[in-house]
Amino acid sequence: MALVDVQGVTKRFGGLTAVSDVDLTVNAGEVHCLIGPNGAGKSTLFKLIVGLYPPTKGTILFDSIDITEERPFARVQRGMSIKMQAPSVFKELPVRQNIQIALQARFSGVQRDVEEQRLLALLNLAPDSGKLAGALSHGQQQWLEIGMALALRPQLLLLDEPTAGMSPEETFRTGELIKSFNAEGMTVLVVEHDMTFVRQIAQRVTVLHLGKIFARGSLETIIRDEKVAEIYLGKTHDH
Numbered sequence: 001m002a003l004v005d006v007q008g009v010t011k012r013f014g015g016l017t018a019v020s021d022v023d024l025t026v027n028a029g030e031v032h033c034l035i036g037p038n039g040a041g042k043s044t045l046f047k048l049i050v051g052l053y054p055p056t057k058g059t060i061l062f063d064s065i066d067i068t069e070e071r072p073f074a075r076v077q078r079g080m081s082i083k084m085q086a087p088s089v090f091k092e093l094p095v096r097q098n099i100q101i102a103l104q105a106r107f108s109g110v111q112r113d114v115e116e117q118r119l120l121a122l123l124n125l126a127p128d129s130g131k132l133a134g135a136l137s138h139g140q141q142q143w144l145e146i147g148m149a150l151a152l153r154p155q156l157l158l159l160d161e162p163t164a165g166m167s168p169e170e171t172f173r174t175g176e177l178i179k180s181f182n183a184e185g186m187t188v189l190v191v192e193h194d195m196t197f198v199r200q201i202a203q204r205v206t207v208l209h210l211g212k213i214f215a216r217g218s219l220e221t222i223i224r225d226e227k228v229a230e231i232y233l234g235k236t237h238d239h
């Protein structure tokens with residue numbers, strides 16, 4: 001079943017068409033990666049799905065409901081949780097309090113304490129829970145923000161380049177983290193450059209190029225697609 005269904009979406013900025021007549025389906029329960037070279041339109045499509053941009057044309061369905069006109073907060077209320085590229089945790093507050101603030105929307109009392117411990121353990125942040133968030137490494141700040149997004153217990157988690165600025169080890173741990181909450185049933189859409197990471201987590205992949213869909217399919221299909229491998233994932237992206 002399609003949890004997200006992007007139908008014929010176009011986004012123009014003045015004379016520039018950043019996203020052109022794109023169809024994209026994210027099925028419930030999958031980890032779906034959106035990839036493509038610089039300037040392909042990935043971030044623009046991500047912003048269209050989360051509601052930060054209105055499309056010039058086209059329709060976006062979430063769980064079969066037309067959300068094209070809805071503001072980002074309304075989409076979050078429907079079950080989307082969004083992590084943009086740069087970490088935006090509350091740096092002046094301890095790690096634990098960042099998680100607590102995010103949990104407030106869904107939990108209270110003992111349930112909130114239990115969920116807080118579960119998330120801190122899942123994120124490997126329990127030993128650092130008393131530290132100020134601003135004192136964490138860049139990778140840990142990214143995990144903390146993923147944890148804040150998870151605290152909403154979303155149906156769909158949307159991550160824009162979650163491993164930007166991470167070491168290979170941190171990147172691998174992020175992949176394992178994403179796989180663990182996908183195994184619990186969460187659907188995940190990830191915009192990503194790093195093909196090693198895409199291979200680690202993706203079940204299905206959509207390739208964008210010059211604002212258009214260039215290829216789509218299972219991870220195995222995309223990896224075997226010579227046009228994708230040679231032209232779009234080439235040396236600079238395939239570590």
Ligand SMILES: Nc1ncnc2c1ncn2[C@@H]1O[C@H](COP(=O)(O)OP(=O)(O)OP(=O)(O)O)[C@@H](O)[C@H]1O
Nearest residue numbers: 013016017018036037038039040041042043044045
């Ligand atoms: N707000 C904007 N105003 C004008 N042009 C924009 C805007 N956002 C993106 N663009 C243009 O749209 C095109 C697609 O950009 P986008 O950032 O979506 O690509 P991307 O695939 O995410 O690239 P990258 O991997 O480098 O982040 C680019 O030509 C970019 O310059």
